[in-house]
Amino acid sequence: MNHGASSRVGRADSPRGPRQLSRRTLLGGAVGSAALLALAACTPTPRFLSPTSAAVAATEAARQTTGAVTKVALDAAPTTIDLAGAQVQTWAYGTIPAPVIRVRQGDRVQATLRNGLPDASSVHWHGVALRNDMDGVPVLTQDPVSAGGSFTYDFVTPHSGTYWFHPHSGTQLDRGLYGALIIDDPREPGGYDDEWVVILDDWLDGVSATPDDVLQELSGGMGGMGEMDGFMRMGNLLMGADSDALGGDAGDVYYPHYLLNGRPSADPETFRASAGARVRIRFINAGSDTAFRVALAGHRMTVTHTDGFPVEPLTGDAVLIGMGERYDVVVTLEDGAFPLVAGAEGKRERVRAVVRTSDAATPPADVAVPELSGQLITADLLRAAADVQLDGRSPSRKLTVRLTGGMAAYDWALDGRAFDMDDPMKNAIPITEGDRVRLTFVNDTKMWHPMHLHGHTYQHAGGGPRKDTSIVLPGERLVVDFDADNPGRWLTHCHNLYHGEVGMMGVLAYTD
Ligand code: C2O
Ligand code: CU
Numbered sequence: 001m002n003h004g005a006s007s008r009v010g011r012a013d014s015p016r017g018p019r020q021l022s023r024r025t026l027l028g029g030a031v032g033s034a035a036l037l038a039l040a041a042c043t044p045t046p047r048f049l050s051p052t053s054a055a056v057a058a059t060e061a062a063r064q065t066t067g068a069v070t071k072v073a074l075d076a077a078p079t080t081i082d083l084a085g086a087q088v089q090t091w092a093y094g095t096i097p098a099p100v101i102r103v104r105q106g107d108r109v110q111a112t113l114r115n116g117l118p119d120a121s122s123v124h125w126h127g128v129a130l131r132n133d134m135d136g137v138p139v140l141t142q143d144p145v146s147a148g149g150s151f152t153y154d155f156v157t158p159h160s161g162t163y164w165f166h167p168h169s170g171t172q173l174d175r176g177l178y179g180a181l182i183i184d185d186p187r188e189p190g191g192y193d194d195e196w197v198v199i200l201d202d203w204l205d206g207v208s209a210t211p212d213d214v215l216q217e218l219s220g221g222m223g224g225m226g227e228m229d230g231f232m233r234m235g236n237l238l239m240g241a242d243s244d245a246l247g248g249d250a251g252d253v254y255y256p257h258y259l260l261n262g263r264p265s266a267d268p269e270t271f272r273a274s275a276g277a278r279v280r281i282r283f284i285n286a287g288s289d290t291a292f293r294v295a296l297a298g299h300r301m302t303v304t305h306t307d308g309f310p311v312e313p314l315t316g317d318a319v320l321i322g323m324g325e326r327y328d329v330v331v332t333l334e335d336g337a338f339p340l341v342a343g344a345e346g347k348r349e350r351v352r353a354v355v356r357t358s359d360a361a362t363p364p365a366d367v368a369v370p371e372l373s374g375q376l377i378t379a380d381l382l383r384a385a386a387d388v389q390l391d392g393r394s395p396s397r398k399l400t401v402r403l404t405g406g407m408a409a410y411d412w413a414l415d416g417r418a419f420d421m422d423d424p425m426k427n428a429i430p431i432t433e434g435d436r437v438r439l440t441f442v443n444d445t446k447m448w449h450p451m452h453l454h455g456h457t458y459q460h461a462g463g464g465p466r467k468d469t470s471i472v473l474p475g476e477r478l479v480v481d482f483d484a485d486n487p488g489r490w491l492t493h494c495h496n497l498y499h500g501e502v503g504m505m506g507v508l509a510y511t512d
Helices: 001-015 022-033 034-044 054-062 209-217 496-500
Strands: 067-081 086-094 098-104 107-116 125-126 149-158 160-164 179-184 194-203 232-234 237-239 257-260 270-272 278-285 294-297 301-306 309-316 318-321 326-332 337-344 348-354 397-404 429-431 436-443 450-451 456-458 469-472 477-483 489-494 507-512
Touching: 067 098, 098 107, 160 278, 160 326, 179 194, 179 278, 194 294, 209 496, 232 270, 232 469, 257 337, 257 348, 278 294, 278 318, 294 301, 301 318, 318 326, 397 429, 397 450, 436 450, 436 469, 469 477, 489 496, 496 507
Parallel strands: 067 107, 098 179, 194 278, 270 348, 397 436, 429 507
Antiparallel strands: 067 086, 107 149, 125 160, 160 179, 194 257, 232 237, 278 326, 294 318, 294 337, 301 309, 301 326, 337 348, 436 477, 450 469, 450 489, 456 477, 489 507
């Protein structure tokens, strides 16, 4: 986090900026120790709200609720899955993906994690602006759920849309522990006949390595990698994965499989509907090191929502989805059988499902899909729908977060400081309830990063989409605004699992 910027703003706007004490202390030194003591006594360093504070409970109590309660059992355990005939050991919540959790906006979710894994775990509800003590970040918002232990996540769902859940513990996300959380708004007109959830994933667990092996290999450093223009594998690492849409290096991990709803291309899921039907497809990227470019052969797609929130509809041929992002599209189906494909961006692989409205022959897995190189929709082309635009209020707090580090040293960080998972509040940036926060991500690295903020849905400045996870291209900056209306301690981090794990994370924390 950029404490330079935050403390400047802190001095101007808030009596309790983090540097206030030391600045006063210096002034005090000039006027004598009695004055110093007096000044120090009345300018405490920021006190941060705890996840179990009254403010968190009060915010939850003020949320509109339907009174309905949905109980969910999430049993995390080692399991064996079938990938097109191969038996693979992994960890999952039963199936991959976990069964869709579906509720109405304002319903209360009570999801009990029973941890049958050999390691501590947790469940994070990605994108949901929920009560802080249910956000599922070990040490920061709750104790880790130990092996053999359990924990019930209990929260009211604040906004409709496409969300998902996964552990926030070590590299567990790169196993099979994920699922969709769909929150319906009964007032939304819809305007479609059918709806499919499509979760994309990059897969290696139990096939070529475990995610912990990969993290170790990556942390060993990849000297000279940025200079390579070839395309090659070294162990589980991939060199030369390159994408114009991502500004260069697309990803660094070699995955032997890509999965669409838990299935590889050789055993594709089939979606059936009638020709002429309008279908809403909710895409979720649950991958760890792979952006996906999705397209439906023979069709154009109209993006209607991203990260749960509506946008002005925009039609194109393909959509680019970084890790953690969601896009909802609507398509009107032609007559026939069509591949629904997700290209692993820059990695020269893809996964498909089949969309079928007749008994036409299934197209071969490697059939050309010209839409993949057609008009590409990226978040910067989207505008928030009128009813979810933030009002024109000007920011009362400005923060800058620099994305730093590189492949060679594998020292990904924010503001040059590796996040300490065991001491997460160490460099926390204070924010105050009621602030309109302008957060600028400055990418000082040579690689793209899908940056995510917990507990809030910001808006890309200048009328862009409401989102909680955004691609920040190398050498570029992204400015987002949000209202500080959900007290607690919230992570912001890169959703490349391996970047996050080595330290590309930080905390925004509400002051008391
Ligand atoms: Cu998918 Cu910290 O989140
Ligand atoms: Cu990153």
